[in-house]
Amino acid sequence: MKHTHTTSKDLAVQDNERPDKILQRRNFLKLVGAGATGIALLSVTGCKKDDSPPDDMGGKGFYFGSGDIAILNYAYALEQLEAAFYIEMIKNPYANISEWEKTLFTDIRDHEIAHREFFKKALGDKAIDPLEFDFSKVNFSNRENVLATAKVFEDLGVSAYNGAGWLIANGDYLLLAGKIVSVEARHAALVRDLIDNGSFADSEVIDSNGLDVSNSPTKVLQAAAPFIKSKVDVSDLPTY
Incomplete structure (x- = not known):
């Protein structure tokens, strides 16, 4: 069964299990997410209309643009994926998910939505259209599979920002x-610790110089x- 990009109203979170720890972690996640949520209300300057090709380039896909616009659309696409x-x-939470874990992942979901909406607003008419995604290989009822996928996305996202900076x-x-x-x-560290306590900064993501992988x-x-699932045209995306 394939799941594609959708929009959703925020789901209510029940804080009736382990309230002291839930509130402590929720406050932590909200604090680290506050900066992104705040800047989501602002437009980034410099996104003026030019002669860039339209989104759908004869079947090539959604055109990311060039230069900084392409980098912003690249980040926007990844935030769409995570959100x-x-x-x-x-x-569709996995079987026997605790209220504690559901609370944490609800906060992460809200951060990713805030990031997605920030890039959409910043890019204005240069933003690519909403992409469609294929999560058919993810077993959302299985905790191990869901966490493994979350780890892939979070580690990938961190390395993407590090590599594009x-x-x-x-x-x-x-x-x-x-x-x-x-x-x-912080998301990546949390997911890694849920899978294997203490793995938040292991050699998979931190090199011998103590630096994040890019x-x-x-x-x-x-x-x-x-x-x-959507076709994209990244022919003018800066890379190396």
Whole structure:
């Protein structure tokens, strides 16, 4: 069964289980997400109309644009992917999910929606259309499979921002990307710890210099491709 990108009203969260720890973690996640939520209300300057090709280029797919616009659409596409995944996860939670874990993932879902909406607003008429996604290979009823997929997305997202940062020409864009990647890194650490306590900063994601792994846009999109149903045109996306 294939699930595609959808929009959803926020689901109510019940805080009747382990209220002290739930409130403590919810406050933590809200604090780290506050910066992204706040900037989601602002438009990034500099997105003026030019002669870029339209979204649908003769079957090639949604055109990301060039330069910084392409990088922003690249980030927007990844945030769409993550938001769609967590929306589906909360709508169809895995078997025997605790209220504690549901609360955490609801907060993460809300952060990803905030990130998605920020890029949509920042890009204005340069934003690609909402993408469709294929989560048919994800068994949403199985905790192990869901967490493994979340780990892939979160680790990929962090490496994507790390890898694209130096390609951004506008300093304002770079600053905002840095604020968002710090939130994504916290998501990744949480998911990793839910899978294997203490693995939040292991050698899979931190190199021998103590630095986060980074990946080029090309590698990131190749990894994300099995989940992206829509065709995209990234021919002018800066990469290396």
